[in-house]
Structures are given as C-alpha cells and as structure tokens.
Amino acid sequence: VWDSPAHPYTRALLAAMPSSDPDRRTEKPPISGDPPNPIDPPSGCRFHTRCPFAEPLCANATPKLTALDRMGHEAACYMAVPGSGHSRAPREETA
Numbered sequence: 001v002w003d004s005p006a007h008p009y010t011r012a013l014l015a016a017m018p019s020s021d022p023d024r025r026t027e028k029p030p031i032s033g034d035p036p037n038p039i040d041p042p043s044g045c046r047f048h049t050r051c052p053f054a055e056p057l058c059a060n061a062t063p064k065l066t067a068l069d070r071m072g073h074e075a076a077c078y079m080a081v082p083g084s085g086h087s088r089a090p091r092e093e094t095a
Contacts, residue, residue: 045077057085 033050036042042049048058057078065076078084083092 053079053086053088055086 036046036049042059044057044059044061045051045054045063048054051058055078063076063078063081063084065074066081067074068080075081078086079088080090082090
C-alpha cells in the first residue's frame with residue numbers, strides 16, 4: 001500500500017500526510033469536494049464524484065474488489081483492473 005497504492009483515494013490519503021520538510025508540504029488538498037452521502041451513495045463507484053480520474057464507466061458500474069498481486073493487495077477501482085475499460089487501466093496480459 002505504501003509503495004504503490006492502487007486506488008486514487010489511497011494515494012490522496014498518503015499525499016495528505018503532514019510533512020515537516022518544507023519542500024514536501026501539500027499546498028492544495030489532494031481531494032476536493034464533499035464525501036458521498038453514505039445513506040444515498042452515488043451510482044457506480046462511490047468515489048467517482050470526487051475522483052480526478054473518473055470516467056463514464058466509474059459512474060455506471062460499481063467496481064468489484066479485485067486481487068492485484070500474490071501479496072494480497074486488492075482494489076475496487078477500474079484504474080487498477082487490467083482490461084476494465086478505464087483508459088488508465090493496465091493492459092491485459094496475453095499468454
């Protein structure tokens with residue numbers, strides 16, 4: 001998770017950590033807008049309304065939690081799933 005976070009919100013949370021190094025301080029919030037309503041969440045990915053990488057796919061279908069590697073890392077984000085249809089998704093490996 002620390003070395004290569006797969007979900008944009010994990011990346012944003014890590015970027016929001018305070019730093020005592022003046023050259024590494026966050027100048028602007030990594031996530032803008034309000035969190036989704038937990039009682040009436042948006043369709044598709046619950047984070048798509050605030051995600052800078054959201055595409056129509058993200059609003060239309062909820063991503064499933066998908067294993068990313070043999071270490072047990074998982075993500076529920078179309079950007080992390082090979083062949084999901086997201087423009088930033090990794091290419092599917094062909095055998």
